[in-house]
Amino acid sequence: MADVNGLIAVGAGLAIGLSAIGAGIAENAIGAAAVGAMAEKEELFGKGLLLTVIPETLVLFGLVIAILIIGLAA
Amino acid sequence: MLKAERMSKLKILGPDTLMKKCIEKLHELNVYHIIEHKKDEELDIGSPLKSGEELSATLVKLRTIISKLDIKKRADFQKKLREKDYAEIKKKTDQLHSEISKNLEGKKELDKRASAINGELNLIEMIDKIEGHDIFIKGSNYIFCLFGFVKKKNTIKEDISKITSEFQIESVDYGRKSLLALFIEKEKTAQAQEILSKYGFDEKDLSSLKGLNVSLTKEVSSLKHELRAIETESRNLARKIERLKNKEAEFLLKSEAVIAEEVKKAEIPLKFGATRKSFMVTGYVPSRMLQKIRKELNDITNERICVTEEAVTETDKVPVKLKNSRIARPFEWLIKLYGLPIYREIDPTSLMFITFPLFFGIMLGDVGYGAATLAIFILLKKKLPSLKAFFNIMIFSSLITIAFGFVFGEYFGFEHLSDEKGAWLCSNTGVCFDKVMAGHAAGSEEMAEAAEVYTYDFPRLLNRMHGEATVLGYTVPSVLVIGALIGLIHINLSLLLGFYNELLAHGIKAAFLEKVSWIVMEAGAVLIVAPLLGMNINVFIGIAVFTLSLVLIYLGEGAKGVIELPTMLSNILSYTRLGAVGLASVGLAIVINERLTMPFVEKGGLFILLGIFILVLGHVINLALGLLGSFLHSTRLHYVEFFSRFYKGGGVKYVPFGIERES
Numbered sequence: 001m002a003d004v005n006g007l008i009a010v011g012a013g014l015a016i017g018l019s020a021i022g023a024g025i026a027e028n029a030i031g032a033a034a035v036g037a038m039a040e041k042e043e044l045f046g047k048g049l050l051l052t053v054i055p056e057t058l059v060l061f062g063l064v065i066a067i068l069i070i071g072l073a074a
Numbered sequence: 075m076l077k078a079e080r081m082s083k084l085k086i087l088g089p090d091t092l093m094k095k096c097i098e099k100l101h102e103l104n105v106y107h108i109i110e111h112k113k114d115e116e117l118d119i120g121s122p123l124k125s126g127e128e129l130s131a132t133l134v135k136l137r138t139i140i141s142k143l144d145i146k147k148r149a150d151f152q153k154k155l156r157e158k159d160y161a162e163i164k165k166k167t168d169q170l171h172s173e174i175s176k177n178l179e180g181k182k183e184l185d186k187r188a189s190a191i192n193g194e195l196n197l198i199e200m201i202d203k204i205e206g207h208d209i210f211i212k213g214s215n216y217i218f219c220l221f222g223f224v225k226k227k228n229t230i231k232e233d234i235s236k237i238t239s240e241f242q243i244e245s246v247d248y249g250r251k252s253l254l255a256l257f258i259e260k261e262k263t264a265q266a267q268e269i270l271s272k273y274g275f276d277e278k279d280l281s282s283l284k285g286l287n288v289s290l291t292k293e294v295s296s297l298k299h300e301l302r303a304i305e306t307e308s309r310n311l312a313r314k315i316e317r318l319k320n321k322e323a324e325f326l327l328k329s330e331a332v333i334a335e336e337v338k339k340a341e342i343p344l345k346f347g348a349t350r351k352s353f354m355v356t357g358y359v360p361s362r363m364l365q366k367i368r369k370e371l372n373d374i375t376n377e378r379i380c381v382t383e384e385a386v387t388e389t390d391k392v393p394v395k396l397k398n399s400r401i402a403r404p405f406e407w408l409i410k411l412y413g414l415p416i417y418r419e420i421d422p423t424s425l426m427f428i429t430f431p432l433f434f435g436i437m438l439g440d441v442g443y444g445a446a447t448l449a450i451f452i453l454l455k456k457k458l459p460s461l462k463a464f465f466n467i468m469i470f471s472s473l474i475t476i477a478f479g480f481v482f483g484e485y486f487g488f489e490h491l492s493d494e495k496g497a498w499l500c501s502n503t504g505v506c507f508d509k510v511m512a513g514h515a516a517g518s519e520e521m522a523e524a525a526e527v528y529t530y531d532f533p534r535l536l537n538r539m540h541g542e543a544t545v546l547g548y549t550v551p552s553v554l555v556i557g558a559l560i561g562l563i564h565i566n567l568s569l570l571l572g573f574y575n576e577l578l579a580h581g582i583k584a585a586f587l588e589k590v591s592w593i594v595m596e597a598g599a600v601l602i603v604a605p606l607l608g609m610n611i612n613v614f615i616g617i618a619v620f621t622l623s624l625v626l627i628y629l630g631e632g633a634k635g636v637i638e639l640p641t642m643l644s645n646i647l648s649y650t651r652l653g654a655v656g657l658a659s660v661g662l663a664i665v666i667n668e669r670l671t672m673p674f675v676e677k678g679g680l681f682i683l684l685g686i687f688i689l690v691l692g693h694v695i696n697l698a699l700g701l702l703g704s705f706l707h708s709t710r711l712h713y714v715e716f717f718s719r720f721y722k723g724g725g726v727k728y729v730p731f732g733i734e735r736e737s
Binding site: 068 | 411547643650710718721723
């Protein structure tokens, strides 16, 4: 069986990496649409930015899990 | 300081005989922001002043001249235009316009003729290479000549011989293609053309040469002579135009500026409401200027117009003029980037003035990098004065970065001095740093103890790389915890500001339900977690408070508020990036210093130069990354996490009717 610390590290990496990929895919389309809307109407910058970063929640949960997992290694 | 300037809505009504006087006065005062009147059943839009048409024509002429002469500089000149001045300007403009048009047209004609001559010279040069060129020139009734370029590899001779035996081909190499002259009976011309087109035949028209003198050399010399004459004439004209440009540029620019303002004044009635004999304007002025405007307008019209103040309704789009102290003013640039606040909303410039440099400093946090960015931006400020506000923001942030560099004890990524240098510094100058066991430098604590490696640590309040804190039983880097705590404070501040905004806009009940409900939710969450921390509180109290807050949120914002519950946690944790970006920057700096440079420096000799090169290159890259990352993340934390709970944005900029001043 592989070293426990090694597996913990891999787990933490996957936790944050995969959730970041997911958030990236989500923000891809939203961001493109937001920039398009902004090109037509400047006032939508605030709303557009806000909507674009809504999927950040996914990444942050991944981060929390990663930190908790790393805490197990000590 | 925390709000934009207070505005009053002002309506001006009067007979159209006094309209011109009012327009002149309003333009001079330069404080009235005019709202465009939409045509409705009661009131039509006004028509421009009579002088407008002529002024526009002159303005167009001036602008044509300026663009034809390619004058780039803008003039910053304003003067009151009198009737006599305008007559002069108009006369001179018309005169200049016709003169310059004539010159430019003449030059164009000459250039056209010159290129035609060049074309002829080209043709002659080509024909000269072919034998029998006199036939082109003399022309013939029985023989037709096809002349032009074909591909080099061809079997034209064989193909033509299939259709006729009476032909003659002359060809010569010309660059990548072959120049060909085919003499053939007139009847076979069409077939021959078909054959030639298979080889990419590019025919050259010789009709311009018919009737020329057989002696081509004489022809060439006369054409060249004419070309030289034309070129000299063209150059003279160009010089004349240039002289005119230098002499009259100032006049043109100044006149353009003055007349543009006059045209603006003449066309402003298009924004007024009007009947056959009267006009009406609606607009906004800063409240403190209200009395002055009233008095001045009444003075010049002998109180024959009506200036009334109206109440501002909720749906009015009141223009916004930011009002901030001089040190916070550069940060208005960041607010304008996002969007001006709507009227009566809190203007967060002064708050950003405190928190933006703070976040930037925490993330970059290095004395060396801070000093470098300070130098860079002071230099850039001198070179690009148009972005002055941005550079001022960055200069101030750099100073805070240097301060945080001292707090974290980092100087270009160096956290400590080596044993010998530290000892030297201590014995020679009395500046003694702490002598500690160098754990990470020597590989591990055990190796350090065995080899007795010491380093002299720079003084600091907090070690970013190695500081740790325990949260709920888990060990995490302390900078992340600091980031999250800052996030907690910042988000709650935004909730309070949102409460104040809602209070002004919609009253206490809406404000309470929309904003305080979130604070209750936070309290509930803390009470639920409290038993885990060892406090003697029943967990059900926490659950009760939490459920109550959910009800309040639902009442305040509806279902979408409840769905957004995790965003609170997500937003607070988002601030851990303050620590994370810093850690990344420090980690890179340490790698550059200890792992990349030191091995080269320790080898000695010529490798020291290589080591220094790697050091400089590495730190330049790290600085660029750190600068970009810190700026972006600070801005994003403000725009998304901070603004989303209280700032609406989308305000209209205050543009008073008058000469536009650089703000």
